[in-house]
Amino acid sequence: MHLGLLAEPYLREALKETQLLEVRKRLESVLRQMAVPLVSSRDLLRNLRCIGIMESIASAQAHTCLNRLRAEFKGTIEGEAAQAALKRLAIRKIRPEP
Numbered sequence: 001m002h003l004g005l006l007a008e009p010y011l012r013e014a015l016k017e018t019q020l021l022e023v024r025k026r027l028e029s030v031l032r033q034m035a036v037p038l039v040s041s042r043d044l045l046r047n048l049r050c051i052g053i054m055e056s057i058a059s060a061q062a063h064t065c066l067n068r069l070r071a072e073f074k075g076t077i078e079g080e081a082a083q084a085a086l087k088r089l090a091i092r093k094i095r096p097e098p
Contacts, residue, residue, distance in 0.1 A: 008034060047078045055085040063089070 008031070015027040051069065054062040066082045066089075073079035 044077060047073075048081055051078065051081045051085050055089060058089055 011027055011031055011034075015024060015031070018024055018027070047069075051066065054066050063086070066086050069082040070079050070086065073082065
């Protein structure tokens with residue numbers, strides 16, 4: 001278990017009770033950092049790496065695969081990563097060859 005999960009309730013309680021601006025800023029900063037999801041599974045990490053590789057390849061097959069991942073994993077970290085990769089490719093104006 002990640003220790004942040006154990007500390008979070010105590011940090012939130014301290015945030016409610018403190019009146020000191022500097023302490024509040026530091027507690028808010030720590031809580032924001034804790035909100036960032038950690039990649040904890042090997043499968044997730046492997047999928048995210050594959051999405052990055054497909055974005056680098058930027059071929060028609062890679063676009064197709066990214067679109068499938070976006071649809072198949074909708075609402076998950078992988079789906080969001082595939083969507084973001086497709087958006088970055090569109091911004092760079094990299095289109096798949098027909």
